[in-house]
Amino acid sequence: MSTLSVKHLLGIKNLQKEDIELIFNTADNFKEVINRPIRKVPSLRDITVANLFFENSTRTKLSFELAEKRLSADTLNFSAASSSVNKGETLVDTVNNILAMKVDMLVMRHPDAGAATFLSNHIDVPIVNAGDGAHEHPTQALLDAYSIREKLGSVEGKKVVIVGDILHSRVALSNIFCLQKLGAEVKVCGLSTLMPKYIESLGVGYEPSLMKALEWCDVANMLRIQLERQDTKFFPSKKEYSMMYGLNKERLDSISKQITVMHPGPINRGVEITSDVADSKQSIILQQVENGVAIRMAVLYLLANSIKK
Numbered sequence: 032m033s034t035l036s037v038k039h040l041l042g043i044k045n046l047q048k049e050d051i052e053l054i055f056n057t058a059d060n061f062k063e064v065i066n067r068p069i070r071k072v073p074s075l076r077d078i079t080v081a082n083l084f085f086e087n088s089t090r091t092k093l094s095f096e097l098a099e100k101r102l103s104a105d106t107l108n109f110s111a112a113s114s115s116v117n118k119g120e121t122l123v124d125t126v127n128n129i130l131a132m133k134v135d136m137l138v139m140r141h142p143d144a145g146a147a148t149f150l151s152n153h154i155d156v157p158i159v160n161a162g163d164g165a166h167e168h169p170t171q172a173l174l175d176a177y178s179i180r181e182k183l184g185s186v187e188g189k190k191v192v193i194v195g196d197i198l199h200s201r202v203a204l205s206n207i208f209c210l211q212k213l214g215a216e217v218k219v220c221g222l223s224t225l226m227p228k229y230i231e232s233l234g235v236g237y238e239p240s241l242m243k244a245l246e247w248c249d250v251a252n253m254l255r256i257q258l259e260r261q262d263t264k265f266f267p268s269k270k271e272y273s274m275m276y277g278l279n280k281e282r283l284d285s286i287s288k289q290i291t292v293m294h295p296g297p298i299n300r301g302v303e304i305t306s307d308v309a310d311s312k313q314s315i316i317l318q319q320v321e322n323g324v325a326i327r328m329a330v331l332y333l334l335a336n337s338i339k340k
């Protein structure tokens with residue numbers, strides 16, 4: 032397979048295993064490029080990419096922008112806070128105006144689940160979902176699985192536990208789809224109030240005990256509590272949450288093996304993970320961020336194949 036089976040990257044759910052493998056193999060080449068003294072290739076010269084961020088981001092926004100620059104694309108950055116969206120313009124009108132300026136591809140983060148899929152029905156250029164509400168965050172899941180592959184040699188057969196606020200997490204859903212397609216076994220762990228009712232229908236086991244989950248897994252992906260998506264209280268306080276589900280050095284050292292610790296960021300140090308764990312040798316948090324650039328270069332490069340000039 033040398034081309035993706037999809038025109039847009041809207042989620043992991045509608046990707047095939049072969050698509051993910053193609054993205055990983057392409058990212059291997061780009062990872063080599065970004066570690067050279069000259070970290071740039073002309074692959075997307077004369078392609079213009081607009082990054083539309085309707086919601087806050089540090090890692091994803093900068094990582095896409097850097098990926099585009101490393102591929103020699105021209106980039107436009109749109110931030111909803113300073114745009115005419117605040118004057119009542121619709122999403123489709125906003126995007127059609129941007130496309131009228133001869134933009135070839137879109138990257139979009141939006142607070143509403145399904146926003147990228149909705150937009151893909153109204154426009155003719157490839158779109159990459161950079162996170163839509165509590166739905167999917169496909170490039171995060173790709174970089175997470177790629178980082179596991181890099182650290183442990185493969186994803187197939189590995190045991191991965193995703194700990195924390197699964198209910199509000201687009202990272203969790205995309206990771207579950209991606210890891211399962213690649214043959215990993217996935218469990219979720221955390222407060223039952225933060226678990227979606229449909230979770231077991233995804234073929235994912237639920238483990239309420241953090242210590243049992245840590246003993247079981249090869250990799251623990253610690254998620255942030257998404258307070259901005261919670262309109263009611265799901266647990267008494269952050270202090271109590273961290274007492275039950277926070278990963279600290281004492282817990283990590285008390286299990287019988289060396290597991291790999293991941294976090295998609297942003298971290299709430301002292302809540303879901305302590306600094307001594309986040310900054311430990313078992314943590315691959317910054318490798319995840321580094322791999323994000325290569326993964327996003329691969330996604331943009333492969334989707335650009337469908338652009339007719």
Ligand code: CP
Pocket residue numbers: 087088089090091092162168171295296297
């Ligand atoms: N992991 C992630 O999506 O981080 P940002 O919100 O900073 O982009």
